Amino acid sequence: MKVYGRMVDLRDDPERVEAYxxxxxxxxxxxxxxxxxxxxxxxxxxxxxxxxFMYMTATDDYVPGGRPGAPAHHPRVFEWDRLMRTLxxxxxxxxxxxWWADMELVFDLHWPQHLPDLAxx
Numbered sequence: 859m860k861v862y863g864r865m866v867d868l869r870d871d872p873e874r875v876e877a878y879x880x881x882x883x884x885x886x887x888x889x890x891x892x893x894x895x896x897x898x899x900x901x902x903x904x905x906x907x908x909x910x911f912m913y914m915t916a917t918d919d920y921v922p923g924g925r926p927g928a929p930a931h932h933p934r935v936f937e938w939d940r941l942m943r944t945l946x947x948x949x950x951x952x953x954x955x956x957w958w959a960d961m962e963l964v965f966d967l968h969w970p971q972h973l974p975d976l977a978x979x
Contacts, residue, residue: 859917899917
């Protein structure tokens with residue numbers, strides 16, 4: 859399983875922030891199906907002010923941006939992406955080729971060194 863942490867900002871417009879939240883309360887079915895077909899197994903998006911943080915897990919064969927040779931996404935998936943980009947803006951930390959900026963994983967409660975010693979030592 860792959861794990862991702864990503865961030866993006868919403869545009870500095872309270873109406874766009876509200877619109878983003880409304881859209882995500884009722885995500886289009888084609889978008890949800892496209893995520894699942896790509897191998898996304900879980901996705902959570904958190905919002906504070908204008909900064910968004912996405913936590914996502916995916917299958918080992920997941921490829922950001924779609925799997926090579928995978929069937930084309932439904933046109934509504936591309937429509938959703940275009941619409942969301944009218945509400946978002948890359949975070950200052952994003953590189954020139956990133957929209958959602960990837961974050962580095964620096965702690966995981968399940969890393970072996972953080973697990974309880976089951977031998978009782």
